Amino acid sequence: MSDENIVFVGTKPASSYVLAVTSQFEEGSSMVVIKARGKAISKAVDVAEIVRRRYVKDAEVADITIGTEEVTSEDGRTLRVSSMSIVLARQDDRT
C-alpha cells in the first residue's frame, strides 16, 4: 500500500476528509487508511462512518487500531498522544 492511500485527519472540517477518502476509492483504491491523533480521533470516526454510509457503500471497516505516540511540544517537552488508524476496504476486494 502506498502513502497515497493514507488520509490524515486534522483540523479541517470532516467534509474535506470525506471527500479525500471518497476520491481515493473512486480513483480505484481498494483500501484507504484514515489516521488521526488526539482530539481529531472523533472526527476520523465521523469520516469513516460518513464515507461508508453515504458515499462508498461497499466499503467496510477492515481494521481499527489504537496506540500512543510521543510528540515534542514547542517548549521541548515530550508529550504522549493517542492515535488511531481505521482501515476501510471495498468488499469486493476482500476474500
Place this chain on the structure above:
Amino acid sequence: MSDENIVFVGTKPASSYVLAVTSQFEEGSSMVVIKARGKAISKAVDVAEIVRRRYVKDAEVADITIGTEEVTSEDGRTLRVSSMSIVLARQDDRT
C-alpha cells in the same frame, strides 16, 4: 457479560474513567468495554491507552468497533452521531 463491565465515557476528565476501568479489572473482571459517542470518542481512546500502559499492563485491546447512532435533539430532530466501543481484556483470560 453484565452491564457492570461497561464504562461510558462522557464529559468528566479522562482520569475518572481510567479509575472506573482499572477498578473493574481489580475487582476481577476479565473484560471491560469502554463506550463513547461523538467528541468523547477521543477521550475513550485516551482512557484505553492509559489503562493498558500504566495500570493494567496485561490488558489488551481485544476488539474495537465503530458505528452510527441516532439521537433525538432537544427540538425533536433526529441527529446521527458516531459511536465507538473498545473491548479491553486481560491477556491471561484469552485463549
